[in-house]
Amino acid sequence: xxxxxxxxxxxxxxxxxxxxxxxxxxxxxxxxxxxxxxxxxxxxxxxxxxxxxxxxxxxxxxxxxxxxxxxxxxxxxxxxxxxxxxxxxxxxxxxxxxxxxxxxxxxxxxxxxxxxxxxxxxxxxxxxxxxxxxxxxxxxxxxxxxxxxxxxxxxxxxxxxxxxxxxxxxxxxxxxxxxxxxxxxxxxxxxxxxxxxxxxxxxxxxxxxxxxxxxxxxxxxxxxxxxxxxxxxxxxxxxxxxxxxxxxxxxxxxxxxxxxxxxxxxxxxxxxxxxxxx
Ligand code: KIV
Ligand code: NA
Numbered sequence: 174x175x176x177x178x179x180x181x182x183x184x185x186x187x188x189x190x191x192x193x194x195x196x197x198x199x200x201x202x203x204x205x206x207x208x209x210x211x212x213x214x215x216x217x218x219x220x221x222x223x224x225x226x227x228x229x230x231x232x233x234x235x236x237x238x239x240x241x242x243x244x245x246x247x248x249x250x251x252x253x254x255x256x257x258x259x260x261x262x263x264x265x266x267x268x269x270x271x272x273x274x275x276x277x278x279x280x281x282x283x284x285x286x287x288x289x290x291x292x293x294x295x296x297x298x299x300x301x302x303x304x305x306x307x308x309x310x311x312x313x314x315x316x317x318x319x320x321x322x323x324x325x326x327x328x329x330x331x332x333x334x335x336x337x338x339x340x341x342x343x344x345x346x347x348x349x350x351x352x353x354x355x356x357x358x359x360x361x362x363x364x365x366x367x368x369x370x371x372x373x374x375x376x377x378x379x380x381x382x383x384x385x386x387x388x389x390x391x392x393x394x395x396x397x398x399x400x401x402x403x404x405x406x407x408x409x410x411x412x413x414x415x416x417x418x419x420x421x422x423x424x425x426x427x428x429x430x431x432x433x434x435x436x437x438x439x440x441x442x443x444x445x446x447x448x449x450x451x
Contacts, residue, residue: 177213194215255285267297290310292344313338352373373385388406392408
């Protein structure tokens with residue numbers, strides 16, 4: 174199986190075939206996402222919140238992203254992988270920005286990068302695309318600007334805001350972005366943007382009119398002991414409970430000397446194992 178390309182994604186939009194995207198941050202999450210036939214994996218800087226334990230995406234570094242993208246690429250070698258450009262790594266000189274993009278592509282083995290922002294980043298987007306790297310835009314609620322926005326609020330609620338979002342989306346398309354993530358945008362505005370653009374929109378909390386959907390792995394699977402219900406998420410499993418119960422049972426078994434049992438121990442006739450971990 175060959176990974177999807179940005180050409181396939183545009184075609185999927187034209188054919189009305191929804192693009193499926195989920196985040197992943199390491200080898201097992203990527204491998205399972207690929208086995209589940211997801212179209213695109215996003216190594217999101219939501220890494221900061223759901224994997225590294227920060228309270229926003231702001232502390233995430235390019236090092237973090239390269240390291241985790243590389244692990245994802247090992248787990249999903251047949252899936253199109255988009256890596257987030259973290260906070261403040263695409264706002265300095267173009268050389269510095271391109272250096273960060275290069276690391277995500279060459280060391281991380283991403284196929285594309287994603288960047289938050291509107292008109293102010295369009296020149297940068299165009300330069301990265303010119304260098305041969307597909308760029309996914311990201312507008313609406315842009316979590317890297319949380320300290321400026323002052324909260325995770327729904328975007329596009331009045332005509333001026335809706336007009337601004339449409340203008341940003343069009344400018345990103347013109348700058349050469351292959352798609353745009355719309356985060357926490359009213360359904361009406363996201364649908365209008367999706368109709369206006371020829372490149373696909375990927376929604377998260379942006380309703381039913383988008384060309385694709387993206388959710389965070391830990392949200393889809395409730396794989397987080399802090400999980401809080403969010404209107405835009407649908408949960409499909411309760412991994413947090415499964416994992417906690419599994420570990421509790423293991424701890425109990427060891428305490429009660431039920432593990433290891435006879436079948437788990439070596440004797441003199443045993444030899445080489447097929448694998449040690451995993
Ligand atoms: O970091 C992330 O997971 C994202 C998605 C929510 C789009 O940017
Ligand atoms: Na992100």
